[in-house]
Amino acid sequence: METEQNKNNFKSGFVSIVGRTNVGKSSILNNLVGQKIASVVNKPQTTRTAIRAIINRENSQIIFIDTPGIHKPKTKLGDTMVETAFGTIGDVDLILFVVEATSEEIGKGDRIILEKIKESNKKTILIINKIDLVNREQIAKLIETYKDEYNFEAIIPISALKKCDVEIILEEIEKKLNYGPAYYSKEDFTDQTLRDLASETIREKALKLLKDEVPHGIFVEIEKMKRRKTMENEPIFNIEATIYCLKDSHKGIIIGKNGLMLKKIGMYARQDLEKMLETKVNLKIWVKVKEDWVNNDNFVKKFKME
Ligand SMILES: Nc1nc2c(ncn2[C@@H]2O[C@H](COP(=O)(O)OP(=O)(O)OP(=O)(O)O)[C@@H](O)[C@H]2O)c(=O)[nH]1
Numbered sequence: 001m002e003t004e005q006n007k008n009n010f011k012s013g014f015v016s017i018v019g020r021t022n023v024g025k026s027s028i029l030n031n032l033v034g035q036k037i038a039s040v041v042n043k044p045q046t047t048r049t050a051i052r053a054i055i056n057r058e059n060s061q062i063i064f065i066d067t068p069g070i071h072k073p074k075t076k077l078g079d080t081m082v083e084t085a086f087g088t089i090g091d092v093d094l095i096l097f098v099v100e101a102t103s104e105e106i107g108k109g110d111r112i113i114l115e116k117i118k119e120s121n122k123k124t125i126l127i128i129n130k131i132d133l134v135n136r137e138q139i140a141k142l143i144e145t146y147k148d149e150y151n152f153e154a155i156i157p158i159s160a161l162k163k164c165d166v167e168i169i170l171e172e173i174e175k176k177l178n179y180g181p182a183y184y185s186k187e188d189f190t191d192q193t194l195r196d197l198a199s200e201t202i203r204e205k206a207l208k209l210l211k212d213e214v215p216h217g218i219f220v221e222i223e224k225m226k227r228r229k230t231m232e233n234e235p236i237f238n239i240e241a242t243i244y245c246l247k248d249s250h251k252g253i254i255i256g257k258n259g260l261m262l263k264k265i266g267m268y269a270r271q272d273l274e275k276m277l278e279t280k281v282n283l284k285i286w287v288k289v290k291e292d293w294v295n296n297d298n299f300v301k302k303f304k305m306e
């Protein structure tokens with residue numbers, strides 16, 4: 001079908017960012033969009049759902065899908081996360097396959113993803129991330145290794161921490177996309193609602209501050225989110241949230257001695273939320289136990305792709 005934009009050489013398409021956990025997928029997405037959409041933490045399994053981000057360029061609209069990292073699932077939540085990530089491969093126009101420059105060879109996890117890509121036969125750009133951590137020879141060797149495996153549209157070594165590197169990715173993607181209309185309004189930059197962004201912000205702070213298995217078992221629900229005016233007629237957001245965790249002992253750790261840990265999580269989250277919402281924020285957080293929710297179908301279904 002020929003549309004108005006088609007005639008004007010407008011391009012569009014869906015691009016899924018896949019890769020093992022912790023390789024830097026969400027960092028790439030945030031830097032591409034120039035807005036913090038997805039949580040970035042130096043711990044595995046940070047991203048839990050497929051998060052869409054929209055980039056509007058002069059002659060194209062690119063919709064990125066950040067996916068949960070591929071890992072060996074140990075819970076029903078883990079199963080759903082991996083299913084979601086692989087599920088996107090079939091649905092998109094192009095895949096960004098992210099691997100770490102520090103890998104000497106193709107590891108087991110990367111191999112599984114590579115095989116899925118081969119099966120799909122989709123156009124794929126290989127991103128070798130974290131090149132700031134290795135020397136040139138190592139990058140060159142990794143490129144050679146991957147070249148023999150698949151007919152990649154391009155192989156781009158980057159550091160997700162550098163803005164100019166991510167620009168190169170956008171140009172390469174635009175070249176490979178088909179002509180098509182803009183699917184989203186030009187003002188949109190994500191499909192995440194304010195509630196999603198608020199709950200992710202709180203979860204990210206908890207992930208960063210908590211240790212061991214505690215952070216992986218938390219789930220943040222926004223109970224209330226309302227903009228109102230203060231007595232001085234200043235706008236303020238009232239946000240009430242609950243952090244669910246797996247066990248009583250975890251609840252104690254999250255609240256911390258004299259409530260200090262919860263205070264810290266709340267303080268850092270509030271700072272980010274105030275920046276994001278551009279108003280003052282009044283944030284209240286409760287902690288509740290929801291035993292073994294990571295294996296509870298009713299809870300886990302919230303993370304399934306719609
Ligand atoms: N040195 C270095 N660190 C990076 C780079 N890109 C990402 N990181 C770090 O790697 C860690 C993981 O980054 P994320 O973006 O959360 O990784 P992810 O692939 O989305 O992880 P999951 O959501 O758990 O699958 C964070 O601590 C980042 O700051 C990079 O280019 N260089």
Ligand SMILES: [Mg+2]
Pocket residue numbers: 025026027038039046047066067068069
């Ligand atoms: Mg992520």
